[in-house]
Amino acid sequence: MTVRRDFQESARCRPDLVIGREELFGAAREQLGSGGSVLLHGPAGIGKSTVLRAIAAEYGRTARTVLRCSATESESHLPFLALADLFGLVLDEVADRLPAAQRDALESALTGRGEPTLRDGLALRLAVLSALRALAADGPVLLVADDLQWLDAASAELLGFAARRLGDTPVQMLCAVRTEGQEYDRFLNSSPPDTLAVRLGPFTRTQVSALLDHRGYTGLSRTTVRDIHRTSGGNPLFALELGRALSENPTPPRPGEPLPVPTSLRALVLKRLDMLSEEARRTLLVASVGARPTQALLHAAGRDNAEAECAQAAALGLLATDPEGPAVRFAHPLISAALYAEAPAQERRAAHAALSTAASDPIERARHLALATTGTDPKVAARLAEAAALARDRGAPSVAASLGLLAARHTPAGSVPGADDRRLQAAEDAITAGEVDLARDIAREVLTRAAAPTQRVRAWMVVIESAGQALGDVDAVFPQVLADAGDDPRLLAQVHYQLAWRGLVVEGDFAEAREEAAHAAELAARGADRRTELMALAFQASTETLMGHPNAPVTIKRALKEPQDPYVACHHNGAGAARFRWLLMSDQLPEARTVITSLLREVQRRGMVESEVHFQRFLADTELRSGHCGRALDLARESLRLARDSGIGLGASAMLTSLAEASGGEVDKALALAREAAEHAExxxxxxxxxxxxxxxxxxxxxxxxxxxxxxxxxxxxxxxxxxxxxxxxxxxxxxxxxxxxxxxxxxxxxxxxxxxxxxxxxxxxxxxxxxxxxxxxxxxxxxxxxxxxxxxxxxxxxxxxxxxxxxxxxxxxxxxxxxxxxxxxxxxxxxxxxxxxxxxxxxxxxxxxxxxxxxxxxxxxxxxxxxxxxxxxxxxxxxxxxxxxxxxxxxxxxxxxxAAGPALPPPPAGERESALEGLASMERQVAALVMEGATNREIAARLFISVKTVEATLTRVYRKLGIRSRVDIVRLAAGHHAK
CATH class of the missing domain: 1.25.40.10 (Tetratricopeptide repeat domain)
Structure with a gap:
């Protein structure tokens, strides 16, 4: 029976395995360990050969004989070439054990000598089968074949014949084949019936990030890694090539533009692109710059023959959808990126200009207008700023940040607001979207030239917020930002709010943190900065709640008073979150769940990634306390995935996921996550x-x-x-x-x-x-x-x-x-x-x-x-x-x-036990006393909530201290005291 399994690989990455394929490894190991075979399949560059080599290296040690072949496209027309790779080195070992006709047929196929008719007959088929059986008689055989799609037809037919007849013979196959979809069935003819077909899927963003780090491309921002993941489609080979090109290129792409595609990847699609007509190529270029290209959009952009030109592209495999349908979708994101990278700058601007009027969405029209315009232009900058505000309101802060940077680029000198004001707004949007690296880079760039106190303090706030929990890393910033704030209560309020966080996180002083928060709220009220006032009051309330301070309920009410700020109301450090903490700690679980569910829904609508990470964790904590361990585990794992993707709240999410794993999942994972969380905090x-x-x-x-x-x-x-x-x-x-x-x-x-x-x-x-x-x-x-x-x-x-x-x-x-x-x-x-x-x-x-x-x-x-x-x-x-x-x-x-351990046996009198065990530590006394009762090591472990290994180690120390050799001697020792 052929078994098929598709995998959504785990986001965890371990250095001792191929990155991102841990679950796949486990399934392959289990299949091979049970005597079955494995067929890896997936598109080009997905990592099949890497995984194949790693599995073969691990499992090949258990086989007596490992046969290998790796086909290539240029040699696929040569008959019996794969057969020669597989059996060439072992022919002498099996030749004498084959009937003469089979031996002659196999030798003729491998050497090209002898009667050609023998190669094509039943004798050759039986020879391959007999050779495998002969090798297996001496021990297990593992046949490793890469790139089955290029296997010559003769070898493929012979291997298929043998594979279907091996039965219980200890011959296993580990193969890989390139497939674009699920069309792997025809390759199973060359595999045994009990073959597990495993499709290698694309990498997640976290896995792409881990892969790039592993290969040394560590200087890339999270925003760039996100773009690499999108452009590569999660293909590890493509991601590595894009990462290499970007790490070597000192000039990053402009905001809103596709990533530059290196020549090594362009070559994969340029041949097909060269087969397009010039007009069809221009139509596809317009499609490549559109956010959601359709036939109607292409017509509106002036591409009158869009249907025919899309049909031509689809026939060449460049488009993945029916050319008659409304949507125009590229077969792979890399095709779109390569097409854009190859186009001259003038043609790119023309495509953007066409969509700046044809697109229906005002945000998309503004983006295309910016990319079609060179130099500064106040009208273009204003439209982009408006589009950024619209994106912010729609809950797309990442898009708002990108548009804000474009607005700054097109803002002329001396404009109000200025380019740096728009950059700082983009940085604040990036913080909201969880793109802290981008935010920090923007703020530090502004600080190199800004002189106005308001701009400098605003930039410093971004730098501090982008540090997250690692406020100790920006400790030197605070004297500078205090100096920049001067005596302006509005600016000082922002600084003291961050000093409150410093007091809590760096100094670990709740009293100091509470005083700073109260001072920040007072300064903000004087400066008419309602947002900072509310954030400071919320922080004060949360601190008082954790301290057990009696004023906590009163401060929460102050933080919830009108007028409210919509951003603060749903922020993870806002008044709503402070109220949730108080409800949770006051045993009001149903109301706490209602509050946090509403907050989570709102931040997801607004695209507030950092708050979403925290609220997922808060909801998981609520479910855990309520005893819904399965639900809590799902939420905690999602929070951890978001944290790893965004780089936000990793330690906190790992901590909560550890609690959830220990309650409803796997204890080993819980221990590892708790240690990870402690390391982050340290x-x-x-x-x-x-x-x-x-x-x-x-x-x-x-x-x-x-x-x-x-x-x-x-x-x-x-x-x-x-x-x-x-x-x-x-x-x-x-x-x-x-x-x-x-x-x-x-x-x-x-x-x-x-x-x-x-x-x-x-x-x-x-x-x-x-x-x-x-x-x-x-x-x-x-x-x-x-x-x-x-x-x-x-x-x-x-x-x-x-x-x-x-x-x-x-x-x-x-x-x-x-x-x-x-x-x-x-x-x-x-x-x-x-x-x-x-x-x-x-x-x-x-x-x-x-x-x-x-x-x-x-x-x-x-x-x-x-x-x-x-x-x-x-x-x-x-x-x-x-x-x-x-x-x-x-x-x-x-x-x-x-x-399973059963009831405990009646113990000897306590006084006699203590006398016999005098001089032992507390744990040693407990273990020895249970031995006296007749308990086994397993029973002792269950009674004391410790592992059997701990019981064994403790007994070893007891033997040494009491000068005895076995558990029987413990019983005798107790009996001796009783006799006295």
Whole structure:
């Protein structure tokens, strides 16, 4: 059976594999590993040969014999040439094992000697089949064939004959063929029946960027990379050629013009272009400069014979659509670019001039007018500025930036507004569109000549904003921009707003950031700059929310007062976003989802890429807290894709995607993304996001079962946030994870301290969900101290509270913890019904006003049933049901592992265990104690939320410290103490 699969390659790029083809590699490896064959197909330049060589190099090591051939167009007419490439070097090895007639036929075909009739008969077909079987008898055979489209007909027929009859013979084929569409079926005749056909698709923009960086073309802006991706159509060969030409060309193309096409690529299409009539070529040139060319547009531009001339181009393969249809589409973007690059400058201007009146859209008419005009012209500049404003209103800031640059180019000296004012507007549009490299370059160019304070401060603001989270990189800018601002309150407001961000990101000082934001809002009000005032108030509100400052709700109301600025209203640092953060942290999940969904829709309409990246992440966070792990994972991955494409918010998106992967995806990916996020934050000097990244890392370690690693990461988060002055536990929600990990490694006292300190802030701020999670952690502390019934009662209350608050994943985690406690036998001497005893220190410190289960759990303990809870597998069934509802696959796997491990064995008396294990560290004592109970390494790993490897390493240290050699000796040691 032939299997076909099309791939949309992952955006991730790893240096140890061919860039952009990781999923393809996995599928090919799986197919070859199962004994099947692989056919790679796709258009010229898509990377088939590169992938073929890489797969052959990796998988060829497992084969005893590797046969290779690589056909060329110039040799495709030579019969049996591919057969000679394949068998020429192994003929002596198999010749003696073939019947005489077959041997003679094969030798005749490979050498060209002997009777020609033998070459064409059944003997030759059987000879190829027998030769492959003979080679396979000595070990697996891998046949690697590139460019099957040029395979000579005789060789293709023989290989097809053999391939269809190999059956279970260990002969596999790895082939590549050039195809423009899906027409690869005819090449499967030369492949075994169980062949996987894999189409190599075009690269994404991120993959093109990674490829260019890998080849050393690192000086290209993101805008240029975007144009390379569009012009190349995602073809890696074309992209590399365009990148090479642009890196060697000191003069970039004018705004709005196609990229210059190097001679190496022009040659691919020039032959066909030369076959066009002169008039048809001019018609196609007009089509090449049109945004959405149609037959009607070409007629309006004066191309009276457009239908016939398009039909001629379509017959030559230059146009991809029916020439009778309304749209005119080139077969590949490179054809259009090459046509434009070859045209004389005068003809290009004529084509643009024709469309400057024929195009129906005012933006397109203005662009063509600019490209048809040489020199400065105030009327042209004004029309372009108007078109840029229209594009901005339509939600196309990237187009607005391009038009703004064209307007600046055509603005005469002394005009008002001047060329630099229009350049700065273009830079601000580029920031909105996420093209930060372009924005920074424009601003720095303006700064080389601008003298007016307003222009200089405006340019400095672009430079600072283009730095993103890496504000430390532009630290030296602030003294200069303060000097340029002088005593103008309007300009000073903008500077102090950025200083507020510096205080937060670089200094990690929330109090300083809040003071700077408040000062900026005051200055902006004095200077009648409502936009800056609103942004500063929104920033102040967000800072107060994260600090747990009581003024946060009041400041949010001030930021939401009329008159509002439409841009600020939907900006990711605006008042709407500040309100969303407050709702999310206040456990108002449905309202938070409504707000962020509306904001996301608006920024997508406006083309605000940076805000879209952040709002995708915010919505993912909301869904994650609600327990919709699958939805959260999809949104987080989309946010990360956008971040990688635009270079905006990479660390933050990687952090949130890590949390989503650990909850609903793959834990290994979660760990890698959390480390990536931490590296970004470290590089940027961003202490605030470093704490978030480390919190994600700690959570991923906890889900992976490595409690000790989770403790290391989360302890650092605690230190960082204490230094930053972050007191609202709803911001990162890592405190419960730290307490649970501490219980798992035996640090019970520290776990209780984390619960007590955090509970104080959560009670003050009314963070109900945080209080519930803290009570879950405290229940584990109680269980570790032997207060089993109180722990079970407390967890039961916590699960109910989390369900009412709408925190689905936390509810499921609580059900899982409850199942573990209910299926764990009560330790000897543990208190029974009515004898729960005093609660651990601090357990009820919240007092009667607490809404947490610290007091509820203690009160309920007396009503718990005596003896171990009578719940069997159904306890885990409930946890599994809740995790499935959340699509929390990693947690579901933990449930399955716990069920497989079975119930724990009754432990020996605690006093005797402690005596036997004196001198061991906390984790070592826990592992050794479970060994004494008879637990296997797998059971210990499941009980302690650590990996089996960690159990093994810990036992090795126990053996060394106790002077013993095996787990049996641990049991004997305990028995010896018991006998005494």
């Amino acid at each position: 590089e940027d000097g961003d202490q605030m996001y470093l704490s978030r990244a480390l919190a994600a890392l700690g959570y991923a370690h906890l889900v992976a079962g490595d409690a000790q690693a989770a403790v290391v990461a989360l302890r650092r988060v605690r230190e960082l946030e204490q230094g930053l002055g972050i007191h609202d536990p709803a911001r990162g929600r890592w405190q419960g994870d730290l307490a649970e990990a501490l219980v798992a490694v035996g640090e019970i006292g520290e776990a209780q301290d984390v619960v007590d300190v955090t509970r104080e802030h959560a009670l003050r701020l009314g963070r109900e969900s945080v209080l519930a999670v803290l009570d879950r952690a405290e229940s584990l502390v109680r269980a570790a101290r032997g207060d089993h019934d109180a722990a079970v009662a407390q967890l039961t209350s916590v699960q109910d509270r989390l369900a009412k608050l709408g925190y689905g994943l936390e509810e499921a985690r609580t059900a899982f913890a409850l199942a573990r406690l209910r299926t764990r036998p009560r330790p000897l001497g543990a208190p029974r019904e009515g004898g729960a005893g005093p609660a651990p220190a601090g357990a009820g410190a919240a007092g009667p006003a607490s809404t947490g289960a610290a007091s509820t759990g203690a009160a309920s303990a007396g009503s718990a049933s005596a003896g171990p809870a009578a719940v069997g597998p159904t306890s885990f069934d409930e946890a599994a049901r809740l995790f499935r509802r959340c699509r929390a696959l990693p947690w579901l796997r933990q449930v399955e592992a716990a069920v």
